[in-house]
Amino acid sequence: MEAVRAAASRGSAVPNILSIAGSDPSGGAGIQADIKSISANGGYALAVVTALTAQNTRGVTGVHTPPIDFLRQQLDAVAQDIVLDAVKIGMLGSADVARCIGSWLEQVRPAVVVLDPVMVATSGARLLDDDAVRAVLDLAARASLVTPNIPELAVLVGAEPAASWQEALHQGRELAGRLGTAVLVKGGHLPVPRCPDALILPADGRGDFPDALVFDGRRVATMNTHGTGCSLSSAIATRRAVTGDWGAAVREAKAWLEGALASSDLLRVGQGSGPVHHFHGLPEARHHRLFTDLAWHDTADIRREILDLPFVTALTDGVLPAADFVFYLQQDALYLREYSGILARAAALAPTESEQLFWLRCATSCLETEAELHRSWLDVETGARSGEGGPGPVTRAYCDHLAATSARGSYAVLVAAVLPCFWLYATVGDYVREHVLQEGSAEQAAHPYGAWIATYADPAFAAATAEARRIADRAHREGSSAERDAMLAAFRWSAAYECDFFDAPRARRGHAAPPQGADLREDAVLP
Numbered sequence: 001m002e003a004v005r006a007a008a009s010r011g012s013a014v015p016n017i018l019s020i021a022g023s024d025p026s027g028g029a030g031i032q033a034d035i036k037s038i039s040a041n042g043g044y045a046l047a048v049v050t051a052l053t054a055q056n057t058r059g060v061t062g063v064h065t066p067p068i069d070f071l072r073q074q075l076d077a078v079a080q081d082i083v084l085d086a087v088k089i090g091m092l093g094s095a096d097v098a099r100c101i102g103s104w105l106e107q108v109r110p111a112v113v114v115l116d117p118v119m120v121a122t123s124g125a126r127l128l129d130d131d132a133v134r135a136v137l138d139l140a141a142r143a144s145l146v147t148p149n150i151p152e153l154a155v156l157v158g159a160e161p162a163a164s165w166q167e168a169l170h171q172g173r174e175l176a177g178r179l180g181t182a183v184l185v186k187g188g189h190l191p192v193p194r195c196p197d198a199l200i201l202p203a204d205g206r207g208d209f210p211d212a213l214v215f216d217g218r219r220v221a222t223m224n225t226h227g228t229g230c231s232l233s234s235a236i237a238t239r240r241a242v243t244g245d246w247g248a249a250v251r252e253a254k255a256w257l258e259g260a261l262a263s264s265d266l267l268r269v270g271q272g273s274g275p276v277h278h279f280h281g282l283p284e285a286r287h288h289r290l291f292t293d294l295a296w297h298d299t300a301d302i303r304r305e306i307l308d309l310p311f312v313t314a315l316t317d318g319v320l321p322a323a324d325f326v327f328y329l330q331q332d333a334l335y336l337r338e339y340s341g342i343l344a345r346a347a348a349l350a351p352t353e354s355e356q357l358f359w360l361r362c363a364t365s366c367l368e369t370e371a372e373l374h375r376s377w378l379d380v381e382t383g384a385r386s387g388e389g390g391p392g393p394v395t396r397a398y399c400d401h402l403a404a405t406s407a408r409g410s411y412a413v414l415v416a417a418v419l420p421c422f423w424l425y426a427t428v429g430d431y432v433r434e435h436v437l438q439e440g441s442a443e444q445a446a447h448p449y450g451a452w453i454a455t456y457a458d459p460a461f462a463a464a465t466a467e468a469r470r471i472a473d474r475a476h477r478e479g480s481s482a483e484r485d486a487m488l489a490a491f492r493w494s495a496a497y498e499c500d501f502f503d504a505p506r507a508r509r510g511h512a513a514p515p516q517g518a519d520l521r522e523d524a525v526l527p
């Protein structure tokens, strides 16, 4: 055994991670999830089965526990031959199983032991005997890290399940103190909008842990949370073996799990709480994703930049200088005239009559509705003439990008290039309306741009945006690999031009003198 320990501490490029857990034949939790999680996170997975369950995404219908001697035989077989860089322990089922693993740990003393104290499945089935909690606590005291969910944490400290994040942290500290083992408090079961986890140090500071760390995370809107605890604990064990650092291990494992949850709807597994997509990071998995998901994800930085632009902030606050607003409308009118022609080109390339008609309707509406609206705002509200001054550099560059894309002749890529004008415009509109205006409120009536902002709410425009997205997703599904890449690049370019377009009223001051006229002063807002 000494030889084994010495070899394990040397580590390797691909660490050996042993999962000791129950079998879930539906593949989402237990040993099956662990093997996928370990593999996806860069480890070599070994598996010793504690119990066999009969279960699917809807529930557990049976549990069979093989003789304890045979469990020990499996554990000895792997430990006597293979260097174990980390061990993850999941479903135990009974006190006997917990005690068997405890005595094996005592002998082998692996460098890293992560215990996920599985008690109740997501579906509600019990996966641990009532009298086994004491044995689980004894085993937990031998682990480096314990990862209970909220109900499991409560059972381990003998309290009611925490109702708040603060209460959960309190219970986590209590457990870490009692066991002398680090505890990962998981926020998944709490009714809070985010999904935080926290690494709590043992009270006596034992172990090689850094300071207590909180890892914030977004809550992914999905039913597919079967096996998240199994997958997370295996990923942490693996990343700890790779990085040698607990903080990095939890951070990396959590980010990976968030991606696996976000991609879970690409899988079609069962009718209940489905599994996460463990291999969402593989290039092949990207090809299964909707174009709109990929493009949205790829341009998150640009969207953030747009919503933080002084133009958008000032528009929202009602303090946008009139000259900036007029410049924006003038450029928009010029842009829409060219954009309409690009949409007509999309109609010419469209493979079906319905898509042809859709783009033609959009092209027409661009000229008739939007441009007319802008012309009346420019003429009536401000006295300025539409198109005055000609296109600015951003308008010119954006239109040239669209014209060049249409000239290359790929319908799919052109659809991707025209989409941000629909989608980002709608997003900015939703954001501004949400942040300033209650429909028909006194604030809207008093807001200098209230009536104009209200036009963003046009349901026909929202429907056209949804249809353009659907067309882009279909074109992406049917496109070649090169075309798919070009679609993403074209979308990103257009998104970047959208950002520049909103910023152009401010940026132009670096290029040209501001427009003259009493009602177009930089500091004036529209009446």
Ligand SMILES: Nc1ncnc2c1ncn2[C@@H]1O[C@H](COP(=O)(O)OP(=O)(O)OP(=O)(O)O)[C@@H](O)[C@H]1O
Pocket (backbone or CB within 6 Å): 029, 120, 121, 122, 148, 149, 150, 186, 187, 188, 189, 195, 196, 197, 217, 218, 219, 220, 221, 222, 225, 226, 227, 228, 229, 230, 231, 232, 254, 257, 258, 261
């Ligand atoms: N909807 C979600 N979106 C993002 N992260 C989530 C979501 N649900 C759970 N998580 C994360 O998944 C991990 C497991 O948390 P959870 O509290 O669900 O554990 P668990 O109940 O042990 O899992 P299991 O479902 O396997 O029993 C945590 O990192 C948690 O923050």
Ligand SMILES: Cc1ncc(COP(=O)(O)O)c(N)n1
Pocket (backbone or CB within 6 Å): 021, 022, 023, 024, 029, 030, 031, 053, 090, 091, 118, 120, 121, 122, 123, 127, 225, 226, 227, 228, 229, 230
């Ligand atoms: C074999 C086995 N191990 C663990 C779980 C817990 O996972 P979940 O709470 O997501 O059902 C499970 N259902 N089955």
